[in-house]
Amino acid sequence: MKKIAFDLVLIALFGIAAAYTNKPLTVGPKSLHKYSYWYTTTDGSKIYYGFDLTSLGYTQGLDYDCVTPAATCTFDGDPTRAHSDLGGQYFFSWDVPVSGFNNTGTFCLFD
Amino acid sequence: MTRKVKGSPFALLKHCVEALLVLLFMYTGFSKLFALEDFTGTLYNQPIPHVFVPLLTWIFPCLEVLTAGCLLFGRTRRIGLYSSLALMILFTAYIGAILLHFFHKTPCSCGGIFRTLTWPQHFAINLGLIMLTCLALFQGRKPQGPPSKTISSPINSAT
Numbered sequence: 532m533k534k535i536a537f538d539l540v541l542i543a544l545f546g547i548a549a550a551y552t553n554k555p556l557t558v559g560p561k562s563l564h565k566y567s568y569w570y571t572t573t574d575g576s577k578i579y580y581g582f583d584l585t586s587l588g589y590t591q592g593l594d595y596d597c598v599t600p601a602a603t604c605t606f607d608g609d610p611t612r613a614h615s616d617l618g619g620q621y622f623f624s625w626d627v628p629v630s631g632f633n634n635t636g637t638f639c640l641f642d
Numbered sequence: 643m644t645r646k647v648k649g650s651p652f653a654l655l656k657h658c659v660e661a662l663l664v665l666l667f668m669y670t671g672f673s674k675l676f677a678l679e680d681f682t683g684t685l686y687n688q689p690i691p692h693v694f695v696p697l698l699t700w701i702f703p704c705l706e707v708l709t710a711g712c713l714l715f716g717r718t719r720r721i722g723l724y725s726s727l728a729l730m731i732l733f734t735a736y737i738g739a740i741l742l743h744f745f746h747k748t749p750c751s752c753g754g755i756f757r758t759l760t761w762p763q764h765f766a767i768n769l770g771l772i773m774l775t776c777l778a779l780f781q782g783r784k785p786q787g788p789p790s791k792t793i794s795s796p797i798n799s800a801t
Contacts, residue, residue, distance in 0.1 A: 539664050546668030546710070553794050554676040 649793075652781065659778040660719065663726045664710045666771070671706030678703075689745035705729060727775045734768040737761055 674681040678699060685695045709729060713721030740761055741747065759767070 537716055542661050542664050543668045543710055543714060546665045547672045550669045550672035550676055553673065618744055624674075 656778045659774045660713050660723070663722070663771075663775065664713045665730075667706040667710035667726065668711075671703045671710065674699075674703035675707070723775060725777050727772065727779065730768055730772045732776060734765065734772060737765045737768060741765060 681703070682695060682699045685698055690698070704724070706729065709722055709725040712718040712725060714722075
């Protein structure tokens with residue numbers, strides 16, 4: 532059997548260490564608010580936040596956390612950090628109601 | 643029949659590709675394992691059936707770590723390279739499908755530093771890695787012709 536490549540072992544250990552140091556910070560779910568996104572009602576009366584927050588520069592695990600979606604995808608947002616609404620306007624998540632979302636009705640995709 | 647090219651600049655390049663793949667798969671695999679809940683959330687937001695998510699949560703990081711592990715040993719290195727190629731092709735095909743709007747929504751990307759990349763950047767990097775892996779797999783061996791037959795003539799046999 533050929534010997535183990537020790538230089539590759541060192542690189543592997545470096546990769547593990549890098550993964551450990553770059554692991555996302557866990558934000559306690561109690562400090563986060565919950566929102567729905569990707570969907571809006573067909574009559575336009577209810578709009579749910581339709582952005583890919585990661586592509587907007589928000590960090591999953593720090594600014595927001597995806598929650599196991601049911602009918603609509605939801606996320607928990609850090610209330611102390613700003614987010615962006617459908618019109619591109621920034622808002623702070625404390626401006627958004629924490630509860631009382633109306634998830635009933637017919638939903639359609641934004642795109 | 644094949645012959646390995648040893649001591650050439652190519653051998654160095656091949657070793658560098660193997661090192662790159664070890665770093666990549668150890669990093670991405672352990673990034674997922676260190677934040678398994680986070681990765682599960684990411685998978686739930688991908689356009690894949692949710693019933694597969696609990697299984698895929700473990701399969702992907704384990705495959706990545708196993709692939710990197712195979713690259714460490716001489717005997718399993720070639721298996722590791724093939725496994726790397728298969729994983730990279732799988733991920734790249736998935737990204738290609740996202741870029742072609744094959745799915746109804748564009749999901750957020752996966753863990754580690756790769757979450758900061760856009761999908762086209764991710765796609766370009768993956769294509770580059772596929773090419774490098776192919777180079778390491780297939781350019782290191784030169785085809786050899788069939789073994790030359792020794793013609794024994796009656797004269798030679800007699801002498």
